Structures are given as C-alpha cells and as structure tokens.
Amino acid sequence: MSRQANRGTESKKMSSELFTLTYGALVTQLCKDYENDEDVNKQLDKMGYNIGVRLIEDFLARSNVGRCHDFLETADVIAKVAFKMYLGITPSITNWSPAGDEFSLILENNPLVDFVELPDNHSSLIYSNLLCGVLRGALEMIRKPRCTADT
Amino acid sequence: MAVCVAVIAKENYPLYIRSIPTENELKFHYMVHTSLDVVDEKISAMGKALVDQRELYLGLLYPTEDYKVYGYVTNSKVKFVMVVDSSNTALRDNEIRSMFRKLHNSYTDVMCNPFYNPGDRIQSRAFDGMVTSMMIQVC
Numbered sequence: 001m002s003r004q005a006n007r008g009t010e011s012k013k014m015s016s017e018l019f020t021l022t023y024g025a026l027v028t029q030l031c032k033d034y035e036n037d038e039d040v041n042k043q044l045d046k047m048g049y050n051i052g053v054r055l056i057e058d059f060l061a062r063s064n065v066g067r068c069h070d071f072l073e074t075a076d077v078i079a080k081v082a083f084k085m086y087l088g089i090t091p092s093i094t095n096w097s098p099a100g101d102e103f104s105l106i107l108e109n110n111p112l113v114d115f116v117e118l119p120d121n122h123s124s125l126i127y128s129n130l131l132c133g134v135l136r137g138a139l140e141m142i143r144k145p146r147c148t149a150d151t
Numbered sequence: 152m153a154v155c156v157a158v159i160a161k162e163n164y165p166l167y168i169r170s171i172p173t174e175n176e177l178k179f180h181y182m183v184h185t186s187l188d189v190v191d192e193k194i195s196a197m198g199k200a201l202v203d204q205r206e207l208y209l210g211l212l213y214p215t216e217d218y219k220v221y222g223y224v225t226n227s228k229v230k231f232v233m234v235v236d237s238s239n240t241a242l243r244d245n246e247i248r249s250m251f252r253k254l255h256n257s258y259t260d261v262m263c264n265p266f267y268n269p270g271d272r273i274q275s276r277a278f279d280g281m282v283t284s285m286m287i288q289v290c
Binding site (some may be wrong): 017020021023024025027028114115116117118119122 | 260261263264265266274275276277
C-alpha cells in the first residue's frame, strides 16, 4: 500500500520522442544482430513477456481494479485502463470471435511507431511485437494460461 | 509551385532530388549544383549567427530567366534547395518559408525513422508524398 501512497495519480512525464527513438533503436539493433525477421519477432516477444510478468504487479497496485468476471471485462480493462495508463492511448476492441475467446485490439496512434516506416526488406517484421509479449506475460501471471497474442 | 526540390547533405552530396517530369531534368540538377556555391557563400557570410528561424531561410539564391532558386539551411548544415517557376509571380516569400518549414518537418520525421541511416538516400514514402503535394499545388 505504500506504493500507492507514493505514486497515487502522479504520472512521471517523459518525452515520447525519446521513448519512440529508444524502441526504434532496440528493434533496429535486433534486426542487425539476428538478420532474420522471425528471430527478431521471437526476441521481441520474449522481451515483452519479461516486461509483462513484472508490469502486471505494478498495474494491479496502481489501478486497483478488482477481479474480472469474464473475458469481456478483461478486454475492457486492458484497453481502457492498462493501455491508457502506460501508453496514453485507448485502443478499440473489435473482431470478437464467435466463441468469445478471441478479440482484436486496434491501436490508432501507437506511440511506438511514430515516424517509423518499415523498409521493404523487413516485410515480415512485427514491429510492435513487444506489446504482444507484454500482454501475454501479464495475462499469464493472473492465470489465463491459454493466451496468445498476435498482431 | 515548386518544379524541383533537393535535399543536400552536409558533405554536399544529394540525399534527395526530385523534379517535375520534363524533357530536360538534368538542367534542374545543374541548377541545384550551382546553387550550392551561393549557399556556401551565404553561410560563411553569416558567420555564427545562424540560430534564428529567419537565418535558416536563405531566401532567393539567384534568379534566371525562367526560374528562381530558393535556399534553406538547417543547423546541422543540411541544405534544402527549391526551384520555382518565375512565371508564378503570385508566390510570396511567406509561402516559400512555409514550404521550407514543411520540408524541414518532414526531414526530421525521416531522420527519426529508426531504419533510416543518416547519409543514406531518402526513400521515405511519407517524404515523397509531401514533396509531391508541394509540386502539384496550384498557387
């Protein structure tokens, strides 16, 4: 609870350009190191997973949301609370599968991809795969083991 | 309406040059090349005072019978050169300045692309689109 007292609703302001450029530098360095888009995607997913398993604790401490009763609520909380808190955007939830166990999050202005144009030789690179990994890690920690995330 | 837009690197080689398709595009390339001398002259004349937006814009570099050449240099010594049609007398200084400002903003966006290495030719689609809009807009 001390964590909440310190943070409260205070949000540390930081330049979004620095964040975007840092992520961009990370992805380009991975591309140079691995030279194969599939490997880069896997690494981004792994890194995202590691971030996610830690981020979920921070999220639960700061946001104080209760247990979600069904998947629909989970989707809502992810889009409206989590993304808003960490990236400042609210993606739209679409494309629910008929069984109600899959949905798509559409990010209109993803701050990670500001100014980025994928060159033609990296056409199968999933640039924001880190976010998929984060979601996978976070949801696994609160025990939704069958989660897969795709772009 | 610009007939030719060029982005020249600090070492004076072109990063991007595009003109409207005419029979003799080489003529525009020559004009841009010769204008580099005028740009260098203006930069050295100004000395160390190049911090203001006004000083970034170099103004009319030299007029020829058909065309006028305008220049703009950034603080990192990247030069933008624009050739416009002389017959288009309605083009005022402010419009040229705003066109250069747009060019500068698009150039910074290209630089921020993590896949772009500084010194490479500019192949960004967004930059191309912006230059096209500058070349076909009717003033």
